[in-house]
Amino acid sequence: MAMINGTDHILPGLHKLVQVLDTAVANRSPAHAYAGVCTALPLLVGDAQVQLPAFAWRPHPEHYARHELYCSREHGYCVVAMVWAPGQATPLHDHDGSWCVEAVWSGQLEVTHWHLLQADDDTGWRFAQGARQHQRAGDCSGLLASAPYHSVRNPDPQAVAVSIHVYQHRLGQCMVFDPDRNGRHWPRLLPLANDA
Numbered sequence: 001m002a003m004i005n006g007t008d009h010i011l012p013g014l015h016k017l018v019q020v021l022d023t024a025v026a027n028r029s030p031a032h033a034y035a036g037v038c039t040a041l042p043l044l045v046g047d048a049q050v051q052l053p054a055f056a057w058r059p060h061p062e063h064y065a066r067h068e069l070y071c072s073r074e075h076g077y078c079v080v081a082m083v084w085a086p087g088q089a090t091p092l093h094d095h096d097g098s099w100c101v102e103a104v105w106s107g108q109l110e111v112t113h114w115h116l117l118q119a120d121d122d123t124g125w126r127f128a129q130g131a132r133q134h135q136r137a138g139d140c141s142g143l144l145a146s147a148p149y150h151s152v153r154n155p156d157p158q159a160v161a162v163s164i165h166v167y168q169h170r171l172g173q174c175m176v177f178d179p180d181r182n183g184r185h186w187p188r189l190l191p192l193a194n195d196a
Contacts, residue, residue, distance in 0.1 A: 014069075014070060016044075016047070016049045016050055017044060017050050017070070017079070018070065018072070020040045020043070020044060021037060021040060021041075021072070021075075021077060021079070021166060022072065022074070022075060023036075023040070024036030024037045024039070024040040025037065025072075025075045025077055026075065030099055030144075030145070030168060031099075031144065033077075033099070033168070034099040034101065034142060034144055034168075037077075037101040037142075037166050038101050038140055038142055041101050041103045041140055041164065041166060042103050042138050042139070042140045044103075044164075045103050045104070045105055045137055045138045045164070046137065046138060052069075052081055052105065052162070053069075055067055056069065056081035056083070056162070057083060057160075057162060058083060058195075059083045059084070059085040059088075059160050060083070060085070060195050061085070063088060064082055064083065064084045064085070064088045064089070064090065064152075064154075065082065065083040065195040066080055066081075066082055066192060066193070066194055066195055067080065067081040067082070067083070067194060067195060068080050068170075068194050069081055069164075071170050076168065076169045076170075077166055077167060077168060077169065078166070078167045078169060078170040078171065079164065079165070079166050079167075080164070080165045080167065080171075081105070081162060081163070081164055081165075082162070082163045082164075082165060083160060083161075083162050084107070084109065084152075084153070084154035084160065084161040084162070084163070085154065085160055086154055086156055086157050086158055086159065086160070087153070087154060087155075087157065088153065088154050089151065089152065089153030089154070090151050090152045090153070090176075091151060091176040091177065091178060092114055092127065092149060092150070092151045092176065092177045092179070092185060093149070093150070093151065093174050093175060093176045093177065093190070094143075094148045094149055094174055094175045095143055095148060095167065095171060095174055096171055096172075096173055096174050096175070097145060097148075098145075098167045098168040098169050098171060099142065099143060099144050099145065099167075099168045100142055100143050100165055100166065100167050100168070100171075101140060101141075101142040101165070101166045102140065102141055102142060102152075102163055102164070102165045102166075103138065103139065103140045103163060103164050104135045104136055104137050104138065104139050104140075104161065104162075104163050105137060105162040105163055105164050106137055106160075106161060106162040107136075107137070107154065107156060107159050107160060107161030107162060108134065108135060108136050108137075108154070108155065108156055108159075108161055109134075109135050109152055109153065109154055109155075109161050109163060110132060110133070110134055110135070110152070110153050110154075110155045111132070111133045111135060111141050111150055111151075111152050112129060112130070112131075112132045112133075112150060112151045112152075113129075113130035113131050113132075113133075113147065113149070113150045114127040114128070114129060114130055114149040114150060114151070115127060115128045115129075115130050115147075115149070116149060121187065123184070124180065124182070124184025124185060124186055125177055125184065125185045125186070125187060126183065126184060126185070127149065127177070127185060134155070149177075171192055172191065172192055173189055173190060173191050173192055174189075174190055174192060175187050175188070175189055175190070176188050176190045
């Protein structure tokens with residue numbers, strides 16, 4: 001039985017979510033598992049059999065909130081709900097070598113992809129901004145190890161947004177890149193935790 005945040009409350013619709021995601025990743029290479037989740041995840045948004053628990057809608061006043069919903073012991077993937085108060089954003093970051101598929105569940109998000117030009121811890125990392133996607137409920141994007149950098153923000157000045165993220169494995173940390181005034185970015189390891 002899957003546990004959510006260490007409790008015995010099972011996410012309504014968890015069995016369908018797990019079944020669909022298990023099918024998408026089972027016996028597949030990382031690239032094919034990623035493609036399978038990209039196809040499957042948007043179909044779960046708006047499905048009446050998949051309902052997020054109340055805690056997965058709760059924003060954090062200081063930063064976007066992370067609520068782990070499920071981690072597969074068999075396949076290793078992990079599902080996290082993220083809640084974005086108006087204007088909340090991530091810095092430019094990676095996913096610690098994991099592929100990730102993200103779908104907007106409610107509201108809207110702006111996702112910006114970044115291309116690495118230079119990686120040098122002494123002189124700074126340089127990135128070029130890539131595609132910027134404005135996403136609404138049901139829209140999906142993701143990252144592979146070959147293009148692992150992006151930033152996400154809620155552009156709505158009034159409404160909270162909720163997104164579902166499926167990671168190749170449980171993500172305990174990521175690398176964020178803090179910009180300076182000269183267009184360089186400086187890497188910083190960021191431990192990731194669940195919000196209460």
